[in-house]
Amino acid sequence: MNKRQLAAQNTKRKLITAALELIKENGFDIINVEDITRKAGVAKGTFYTYFKRKEDIVLDISRVPFSEIVDELLLMESMEITKKLTHYCKRFMECVESCGINICRQWIRDVIDPNHVPNNKDSQKWNFDVEMLKTILENAVMDKELKPDTPIELLTHVIICELYGMMTCWCMSDGTFEPLDWVERFCDVQLEKILEQFTV
Amino acid sequence: MNKRQLAAQNTKRKLITAALELIKENGFDIINVEDITRKAGVAKGTFYTYFKRKEDIVLDISRVPFSEIVDELLLMESMEITKKLTHYCKRFMECVESCGINICRQWIRDVIDPNHVPNNKDSQKWNFDVEMLKTILENAVMDKELKPDTPIELLTHVIICELYGMMTCWCMSDGTFEPLDWVERFCDVQLEKILEQFTV
Amino acid sequence: MNKRQLAAQNTKRKLITAALELIKENGFDIINVEDITRKAGVAKGTFYTYFKRKEDIVLDISRVPFSEIVDELLLMESMEITKKLTHYCKRFMECVESCGINICRQWIRDVIDPNHVPNNKDSQKWNFDVEMLKTILENAVMDKELKPDTPIELLTHVIICELYGMMTCWCMSDGTFEPLDWVERFCDVQLEKILEQFTV
Amino acid sequence: MNKRQLAAQNTKRKLITAALELIKENGFDIINVEDITRKAGVAKGTFYTYFKRKEDIVLDISRVPFSEIVDELLLMESMEITKKLTHYCKRFMECVESCGINICRQWIRDVIDPNHVPNNKDSQKWNFDVEMLKTILENAVMDKELKPDTPIELLTHVIICELYGMMTCWCMSDGTFEPLDWVERFCDVQLEKILEQFTV
DNA sequence: GATGAATGAGCATTCATTCAT
DNA sequence: AATGAATGAATGCTCATTCAT
Numbered sequence: 001m002n003k004r005q006l007a008a009q010n011t012k013r014k015l016i017t018a019a020l021e022l023i024k025e026n027g028f029d030i031i032n033v034e035d036i037t038r039k040a041g042v043a044k045g046t047f048y049t050y051f052k053r054k055e056d057i058v059l060d061i062s063r064v065p066f067s068e069i070v071d072e073l074l075l076m077e078s079m080e081i082t083k084k085l086t087h088y089c090k091r092f093m094e095c096v097e098s099c100g101i102n103i104c105r106q107w108i109r110d111v112i113d114p115n116h117v118p119n120n121k122d123s124q125k126w127n128f129d130v131e132m133l134k135t136i137l138e139n140a141v142m143d144k145e146l147k148p149d150t151p152i153e154l155l156t157h158v159i160i161c162e163l164y165g166m167m168t169c170w171c172m173s174d175g176t177f178e179p180l181d182w183v184e185r186f187c188d189v190q191l192e193k194i195l196e197q198f199t200v
Numbered sequence: 201m202n203k204r205q206l207a208a209q210n211t212k213r214k215l216i217t218a219a220l221e222l223i224k225e226n227g228f229d230i231i232n233v234e235d236i237t238r239k240a241g242v243a244k245g246t247f248y249t250y251f252k253r254k255e256d257i258v259l260d261i262s263r264v265p266f267s268e269i270v271d272e273l274l275l276m277e278s279m280e281i282t283k284k285l286t287h288y289c290k291r292f293m294e295c296v297e298s299c300g301i302n303i304c305r306q307w308i309r310d311v312i313d314p315n316h317v318p319n320n321k322d323s324q325k326w327n328f329d330v331e332m333l334k335t336i337l338e339n340a341v342m343d344k345e346l347k348p349d350t351p352i353e354l355l356t357h358v359i360i361c362e363l364y365g366m367m368t369c370w371c372m373s374d375g376t377f378e379p380l381d382w383v384e385r386f387c388d389v390q391l392e393k394i395l396e397q398f399t400v
Numbered sequence: 401m402n403k404r405q406l407a408a409q410n411t412k413r414k415l416i417t418a419a420l421e422l423i424k425e426n427g428f429d430i431i432n433v434e435d436i437t438r439k440a441g442v443a444k445g446t447f448y449t450y451f452k453r454k455e456d457i458v459l460d461i462s463r464v465p466f467s468e469i470v471d472e473l474l475l476m477e478s479m480e481i482t483k484k485l486t487h488y489c490k491r492f493m494e495c496v497e498s499c500g501i502n503i504c505r506q507w508i509r510d511v512i513d514p515n516h517v518p519n520n521k522d523s524q525k526w527n528f529d530v531e532m533l534k535t536i537l538e539n540a541v542m543d544k545e546l547k548p549d550t551p552i553e554l555l556t557h558v559i560i561c562e563l564y565g566m567m568t569c570w571c572m573s574d575g576t577f578e579p580l581d582w583v584e585r586f587c588d589v590q591l592e593k594i595l596e597q598f599t600v
Numbered sequence: 601m602n603k604r605q606l607a608a609q610n611t612k613r614k615l616i617t618a619a620l621e622l623i624k625e626n627g628f629d630i631i632n633v634e635d636i637t638r639k640a641g642v643a644k645g646t647f648y649t650y651f652k653r654k655e656d657i658v659l660d661i662s663r664v665p666f667s668e669i670v671d672e673l674l675l676m677e678s679m680e681i682t683k684k685l686t687h688y689c690k691r692f693m694e695c696v697e698s699c700g701i702n703i704c705r706q707w708i709r710d711v712i713d714p715n716h717v718p719n720n721k722d723s724q725k726w727n728f729d730v731e732m733l734k735t736i737l738e739n740a741v742m743d744k745e746l747k748p749d750t751p752i753e754l755l756t757h758v759i760i761c762e763l764y765g766m767m768t769c770w771c772m773s774d775g776t777f778e779p780l781d782w783v784e785r786f787c788d789v790q791l792e793k794i795l796e797q798f799t800v
Numbered sequence: 801g802a803t804g805a806a807t808g809a810g811c812a813t814t815c816a817t818t819c820a821t
Numbered sequence: 822a823a824t825g826a827a828t829g830a831a832t833g834c835t836c837a838t839t840c841a842t
Contacts, residue, residue, distance in 0.1 A: 004821070008826065032811060043828045045814080054812065105312045112305045112371040113229075126372060157369065157377065164372070165365015169357065171312040172326060172364070177357065190390070208801065232836060243803040245839080254837060404842070408805065432832060443807045445835080454833065505712045512705045512771040513627075526772060557769070557777065564772070565765015569757070571712040572726060572764070577757065590790070608822065632815060643824040645818080654816060 012050045012060075014040040019057045024100040028058065058106050062125050065095040070132060081140040082195055085159070086187040088136060092129075092163055093183040096170070104167050111164060130160055150198040158194060162186055212250045214240040219257045224300040228258065258306050262325050265295040270332065281340040282395055285359070286387040288336060292329075292363055293383040296370070304367050311364060330360055350398040358394060362386055412450045412460075414440040419457045424500040428458065458506050462525050465495040470532060481540040482595055485559070486587040488536060492529075492563055493583040496570070505571050511564060530560055550598040558594060562586055612650045612660075614640040619657045624700040628658065658706050662725050665695040670732060681740040682795055686787040688736060689763065692729075693783040696767055704767050711764060730760055750798040758794060762786055 001009070018039035022031045033054050037044045051057050069091045076084055096104050110124040133156045140146045166186075170179050201209070218239035222231045233254050237244045251257050269291045276284055296304055310324040333356045340346040363383075370379045401409070418439035422431045433454050437444045451457045469491045476484055496504055510524040533556045540546040563583075570579050618639035622631045633654055637644045651657050669691045676684055696704055710724040733756045740746040763783070770779050 002821095004824090004826070011826080033813085034811085044812095044830090045828055046826080048813070048815095049826065049828095108312050108368065109309070112308050112368060113227075153376075157373065161365060161369035161377075161382075164368050165361060168308065168312060168364050168368045169361035173357065176353075177361075182361075204801075211801080233838085234836080244837095245803055245805095246801080248838070249801065402842095404803090404805070411805080433834085434832085444809090444833095445807055446805080448834065448836095449805065508712050508768065509709070512708050512768060553776075557773065561765060561769035561777070561782075564768050565761060568708065568712060568764050568768045569761035573757065576753075577761070582761075604822075611822080633817085634815080644816095645824055645826095646822080648817070649822065 008049075011040075011042060011046060014042065015047060015050060016057060016060050020061050020099075020103070023058075023061070023102050023106070025102075027102040028106045055110075058103065058110070059125055059128075061103060062095075062099065062107070062128075065099065066092070066125075066128070066132075069095070073136065081137075081145040081199065082192055084136060084140070085191060085195070088133070089159065089163065089183050089187050089191070090180070093166065093179045096167055097179050101171055105171050108164065108167055108171065126160070126164065129163070130156055133159060144200055146195075146198045147200055155194070155198075159191075162190075208249075211240075211242060211246065214242065215247060215250060216257060216260050220261050220299075220303070223258070223261070223302050223306070225302075227302040228306045255306075255310075258303065258310070259325055259328075261303060262295070262299060262307070265298065266292070266325075266328070266332075269295070273336065281336075281345040281399065282392055284336060284340075285391060285395070288333070289359065289363065289383050289387050289391070290380070293366065293379045296367055297379050301371055305371050308364065308367055308371065326360070326364065329363070330356055333359060344400055346395075346398045347400055355394070355398075359391075362390075408449075411440075411442060411446065414442065415447060415450060416457065416460050420461050420499075420503070423458075423461070423502050423506070425502075427502040428455075428506045455510075458503065458510070459525055459528075461503060462495075462499065462507070462528075465499065466492070466525075466528070466532075469495070473536065481537075481545040481599065482592055484536060484540070485591060485595070488533070489559065489563065489583050489587050489591070490580070493566065493579045496567055497579050501571055504567050508564065508567055508571065526560070526564065529563070530556055533559060544600055546595075546598045547600055555594070555598075559591075562590075608649075611640075611642060611646065614642065615647060615650060616657060616660050620661050620699075620703070623658070623661070623702050623706070625702075627702040628706045655710075658703065658710070659725055659728075661703060662695070662699060662707070665698065666692070666725075666728070666732075669695070673736065681736075681745045681799070682792055684736060684740075685759070685791060685795070688733070689759065689783050689787050689791070690780070692763055693766065693779045696770070697779050701771055705771055708764065708767055708771065726760070726764065729763070730756055733759060744800055746795075746798045747800055755794070755798070759791075762790075 015036060019031075019036045022035055022039060033047050034044050036057070037047050040046075047054075047057075051060075069088060072091065073084055073088065076087060096107075107125045111126045134152060137146065137150065137152045137155055141148060141150055141152065163183075166177075166179055166182050169182075170177050215236060219231075219236045222235055222239060233247050234244050236257070237247050247254075247257075251260075269288060272291065273284055273288065276287060296307075307325045311326045334352060337346065337350065337352045337355055341348060341350055341352065366377075366379055366382050366386075369382075370377050415436060419431075419436045422435055422439060433447050434444050436457070437447050440446075447454075447457075451460070469488060472491065473484055473488065476487060496507075507525045511526045534552060537546065537550065537552045537555055541548060541550055541552065566577075566579055566582050566586075569582075570577050615636060619631075619636045622635055622639060633647050634644050636657070637647050647654075647657075651660075669688060672691065673684055673688065676687060696707075707725045711726045734752060737746065737750065737752045737755055741748060741750055741752065766777075766779055766782050766786075769777050769782070
């Protein structure tokens, strides 16, 4: 990577960092593109060198923390699938919580309102979550941890549904909802039960 | 009720009907107040005779179907609490489904985005849902169907969370999610388990 | 017309007057909607109560002067068609000239650039001109001043072409082009020749 | 011409070709500089190595076809001025037609809207046309084909006006206007008449 | 109660152009 | 000569809401 490319990468990083802080503090709708670029110390137009739309930066904000989960799962290769999924769910909610409620809101909005931003399934977090989870389950089938006829699509939806349901509850709970407790309860009580009929 | 009051009631009804159809078809953000009043056959300003804000009509749209659930529960007085809650949950999702995905979206938005409309907890559907469910559980405690130390707040949140989680999933599932199946599964499998430690 | 309607009519008139003066002075692209409303003494949004798009006010600017030509032609009923057309052309260019070069430019732009404003043939001056001229010729056929097989469409285009050609020249001539002299020459020399084969 | 100059010439040619095709297809306003450079296979900035402004490429697009007319006139040296002018006008409209309506529009815009691009008379097609035609007439005076007191400026304007008038009509005619027929009629009927008082 | 004219805040986005490399 | 990241100006338009009639 040459000097110019490094500078460009740095500019993008500054934009993402600035956006994260501003959205965390104020919410996505409140801030505008100029707020982000001002905080990042670049010109307004520079935003659009890196993101096609204002909304697109939200996906990139979540990229780093959530991609770490994948790395961690790779280190758990030898462990059983229930452990892996438990780890995935717990870490997922940790990341959600650490990103803050305002960014969480934006993720849910992407999910419930496809008209919000047109045709950008690829730029929405939940689509990544679905893919990541599906991969985990598919691997478990390949590793013969889960039966070959495991309904992967369905399981993926069950779990993502539970997670986004918790996210929804977190956003509406005014702090009385402890995401980490809930996800733990879900993993301990329900997850095993859901999986048991499919484990080999 | 005199002539004038009847006319007024009729105007309000026309507005609600028009809004229901328009939102169902197009989504809340797409339509504007003038669309509603035009369809209802009244002047723009008339909307504000009946609703303080554009958003407020969404609550009234859901009033009728959901209030019927309460009526039905009154007829089930003698039945055990699990049955009642099961009925509540199933009918709840039926109403959600019949109102359509676009109105469902708006309910979730109210829940996740408190800044969306400032300070109108009273005009949001989910607040009604919480109150209604809490009442059901409180009555069950009073009727000694549930133990006196039942954590009503928590149970309310668990169930509402599940329901709104399902609503969220429905909105994001592109039709592959069958709300009625899911709620049935939840009621049959989990609800009883959740309640068993508190039933007398 | 009641008081409110009068007030509304007055507001529209103020907007048109303000726009005429501003465009005459500065050109259509230079000024913005806020300039117009500020000069008219109303709020920005009021502009859009009367005009769907910024461009639409240009047609209304030309409505009054050009509609007077029709009135004048009605008074010339008994005169022969060549005289009427001569009057039309001369008065047309007078109106063009009095509206000024900047507004004339905008009319031509509407003509040459259909993408400039999408699908608004009805809001463009040249369409009105074509219709008006066609009516004059059709009446002449009905009054048996012109032969029944007169190619009205073609004649209309010939004359409108000549007029818009002159307008184009005027805009590009930096003042060396005298529209009134040219139109007079056109009428005296060519118009009669063009018509003679169709006059009865 | 060395290797580097050849490469440069080639780059410029690629840009002009790309621009011609894109404008023909979509119109000048629709496309942007990046579209042109992408199609030409060069970097955005390269455009500005060859053209000071986006608009300037339009002139170069027309350079080749129209300069051929001059070459052809040189071969007609011995012919009388009316023939030459007739040839000029006919070939002029042929070139206009072959460049397409979208490029024609841009030429007219340059003519009617001097504010469109500031102070670039030198980069506008119509200015070239005026100069070329003036030269033809001046030569005719020098060759004593036209009287010494022939009002060259005026004649130039008459003819250019007619041609741009036709171009305007073409752009607004939606295909019902046949430029080649019109220019022929003009040459046959009017051009001779206009010239007769000045021919020796 | 009904009307509808008037209000005015609010902002994403494009893209021609520059210039350091 | 070629690159492409950075710049930043510039504004039409919507529409919820108000309020005089």
